[in-house]
Amino acid sequence: MPSFYQDVYRAVRMIPPGRVATYGAIAAMIGRPMDARAVGYALRALPDGTDVPWHRVINAKGTISLKDRAPNETSCQRTLLEREGVEFDARNRVDLRRHGWMGLLPEP
């Protein structure tokens, strides 16, 4: 099992409720500032029913990815975030200035 996946999952798990983190933030948190893409890949392979709150991970623009994959899934993610307390604007975008969670603690 690649440690990269475990690192990503661990970082996502420590995201507090009501907050969202960008792929870049997760990548930087695990010590790889330019691995945002790989982070997305790791989350993509994540199975349903996992303990990892993958719905709290969004792209840097504050929008939900997967737009070209399945509108159903994106809607589910938006609903989950709203339930957590995250507010979306008219364009389905999150205000990262308010809900954007900065790792605050870089891992050694």
Add this chain to the structure above:
DNA sequence: CTAGTGACTGTTT
């Protein structure tokens, strides 16, 4: 090993 792909990002048109 090389080549192609992708839940990304920052810079440049």
Add this chain to the structure above:
DNA sequence: AAAACAGCCACTA
């Protein structure tokens, strides 16, 4: 503001 380009990393064929 939106679209295009290039860069980085992990995975698959």
